[in-house]
Amino acid sequence: MVLALSLLGVTSTLACREANARPVEGGDANRGKVAIREYGCGSCHTIPGVTGANGLVGPPLSSWSERVYIAGYVPNTTDFLIRWIEVPRAIKPMTAMPNLAVPESDARDIAAYLYTLH
Numbered sequence: 750m751v752l753a754l755s756l757l758g759v760t761s762t763l764a765c766r767e768a769n770a771r772p773v774e775g776g777d778a779n780r781g782k783v784a785i786r787e788y789g790c791g792s793c794h795t796i797p798g799v800t801g802a803n804g805l806v807g808p809p810l811s812s813w814s815e816r817v818y819i820a821g822y823v824p825n826t827t828d829f830l831i832r833w834i835e836v837p838r839a840i841k842p843m844t845a846m847p848n849l850a851v852p853e854s855d856a857r858d859i860a861a862y863l864y865t866l867h
Contacts, residue, residue: 771814773827776861784855785862797866807846813863820844830863831856
């Protein structure tokens with residue numbers, strides 16, 4: 750019973766975040782959360798709501814939807830974020846962010862999740 754209520758709380762929290770999120774065409778925040786774990790984003794970033802995502806190499810990604818810039822370099826728009834996730838050096842050539850060969854579909858899902866973070 751406690752586990753069921755706990756899972757319900759996690760699901761309702763994400764549903765609430767999604768309701769207030771910036772829309773990403775073709776993106777799914779639930780798949781994005783899974784992709785964030787699969788690509789190991791949390792080894793460098795602290796990402797709210799993602800178990801084990803407590804890295805300290807890159808900046809924390811909390812309140813992502815409220816940020817003005819990506820990498821302090823380009824406006825925080827859906828198109829720039831997707832491109833940043835796919836090929837970071839195409840946006841900022843000297844970035845320390847690695848190219849993880851994230852396909853566009855996964856980048857859209859990851860962006861959808863990040864835009865749930867208020």
